Amino acid sequence: MGFENNDKAKRYWSENIRLVLSLLAIWAVVSFGCGILLVDVLNEVHFMGFKLGFWFAQQGSMYVFVALIFVYAAKANALDKKYNVQED
C-alpha cells in the first residue's frame, strides 16, 4: 500500500473528491449554466461585441475547460506530494 495508514488514505481520497467536484461545478456552470440555461438572460449583456450568453456557448466555456484541466493537474500533483503518494 502507498499510504502510511488507512486514515490518511481516506483523507487523501476525500480531498481529491472535493477538488474534482468543485472543478466540475465550475465546468457545469459555464457550459450548462451560462451557455444553455441562462443564455437568454446573459444575452442581454454585451461583451466585446458578443451577446454574453452566446459568447459563453461558442467561446468562453472552452477557454474555461482548458484552464480547469491545468488547475486540476497542478492541484492533484500537489495533493499527491502532501500525502507522499506521487510516483517515484
Added chain:
Amino acid sequence: MDVQTLTYVIVGLSFALYIGIAIWSRAGSTKEFYVAGGGVHPVVNGMATAADWMSAASFISLAGIVSFTGYDGSVYLMGWTGGYVLLALCMAPYLRKFGKFTVPDFVGERYYSQAARTVAVICAIFICFTYIAGQMRGVGVVFSRFLEVDVDTGVYIGMAVVFFYAVLGGMKGITYTQVAQYCVLIFAFMVPAIFLSVMMTGHVVPQIGFGAELLDAAGNNSGVYLLEKLNNVSAELGFAPYTDGSKSTIDVFCITGALMVGTAGLPHVIVRFFTVPKVKDARISAGWALVFISIMYTTVPALAAFSRVNMIETINGPDAKGVAYESAPNWIKSWEKTGLIKWDDKNGDGKIYYSSGKIEDPASKNEMKIDNDIIVLATPEIANLPAWVIALVAAGGLAAALSTSAGLLLVISTSVSHDLLKKNLMPNISDKRELMYARVAAGVGIVIAGYFGVNPPGFVAAVVAFAFGLAASSLFPAIIMGIFSKTMNKEGAIAGMLTGLLFTAGYIIYFKFVDPTGNVAANWFLGISPEGIGMVGMVINFAVAALVSRVTAATPLHVQEMVESIRFPKGSGEASEH
C-alpha cells in the same frame, strides 16, 4: 502552377511525410503496437490525441453546421470539448494507474467478468466502425473535388496510406504520424480563417474578429458588428436569429450532455491516456489535448460566421436580389458538379438567390441548396484566397480523416487481437502471434472501412448519434462507477450497461429507422431528440446499476483492493500484461 497541380504537390508531400515517419517508428512488440511502449511525452501525446479526435467531420462539416444553425451549433462546440474535462478529472489518471491496454480490459477486470468484457468489446467495435464510415466519406469528398479523381480511387489511395502506417507502426507509428497530421490540419484550418478575419474585420486573431465590427469597402470600421449583421441578414431572409437558435432548451441541454459524456466514453480517446509514462502525465496530457483541440474549436464558430456573411453576400449580391448565374463565381459551378450545391431557377429570372425555406418548396423564394460540407472546403474560393491555400485545405481535410481512421483502426485491431483472442478465445498465444493477429485485424478493418467509403451508407449522419449515445449510456457509467464506487459489483454494472444500451439504441433506431417521419419534437420523450437521448440512457444506467448492486452479492475483496490501488499514483508501472 494551377490549383490542381499545387494540390497534387502538397497532398503528395504530406503523404510522403506520414509514410516516412511510419517507417522510422515501426512497432516491434505488442506493447509498442497497442500503447506505443507507454513512453510518449504528454505534450506529444496531447497533440496526437487532438489529431485523433479532430475527424473529417470536425474539419470539413463542423464549421458548416455552425454556419447554418448559429447558436444551435454550440452543442457540438461545448460537447466535444467539455468531455475532456470529465476525462482528465474522472478517468484518465485512474485508468493510467490501472495500467492495461484497453477499455474492455478495465471493464473485464474491474467487474471480474468475461460477460462485462464482451459487452464492452462489442460497444467499442461498433462505435469505431460507425466512426470510420464517416471518415471514409470525408476522404471521398476531398479527393473527388480537389484531385478530380473519382471517389472510389480516392478512397483506395487513402486506404493504402492508412494501411501502411497503421498496420506497420501500430500505436507508435500512429502517434508520431498524428503529430505531423495535427500540424498540417491546424495550419490548413487557421490560414483561411485568419485571411477572412483580416479581410472582414482587420483583426489577425479570428476569435477576436468574431466579435468585432465589419470593415466597409474603404477598410474603415463600418460601425456594424459581425454578429449584428448576421442577425439582421438572417431576419431579412427569414432565418431564426443567428445568436438565438431554434432548438428547445432541454434538447440543447441533453445533446450537449450526451456529447460530453459520450466523448469521455469513446474507446479511441480513452486509450490515448494509456500511452503516457506516468499518472501525472495522463492528467496534464488531457489538458494539452484540449489546448490543441480548442485552437481549432474556438476558431470554428468564427470561421462559420465569416463564411456565412461572405456566402450570402456572394450569392445574393450587393442589392440582396440575387446575382446572374453567368456572372456567378466559379466555385458555385464547380461545386454544382459534385452535387453538393444545387440551383433551381424557380422564378426564371436567371439569377441565383438564397433565403430560408427548402428549395423543393414552391412557396419559398430560396433557389439554392448548399451542403454543410462545403463551407470549409469552399471558403478559400469564396473569399478569393490564393491557390496554395486551397491546396492546403485539401491536405488538411485528408490529414484529419486519415489520423482519425488510423486511431480507430487501432482500437478495432486491439479489441480483436487482445480482448477477443488473447483474453477470451486463445489465452496461450505468444506476443509475436498476438501482434500478427493485431495486424491482420487492422488489415481487415481497413477493407471494411474502404467498403463503406466506396458504398457510403446513407445513414452516416444518423449513426453518429449512435456512437455518442452508446458510449454515453454504456461505457461511461461503467468506468465511472468502477473507479468511484468500491461496492459496485458485476451484476449491477452489467445490468446498467445493458439497460442503458437497449434504451438508447431502441430510441435511436425507432426514430431514425423505424419511423423517421415521426422524428419530430412533438413525439420525443420529454422533447429530447435521438441525438440527446444518451443523456437519459446514462441516468438509467446509473440508476439500474445502483439498484441491482444493492440486492446482489458484494464485490470480492481483491477487486475492492484493486479499486483502492488505482486511486493514487504511487507505484504505477508501465502499461503491461500482468
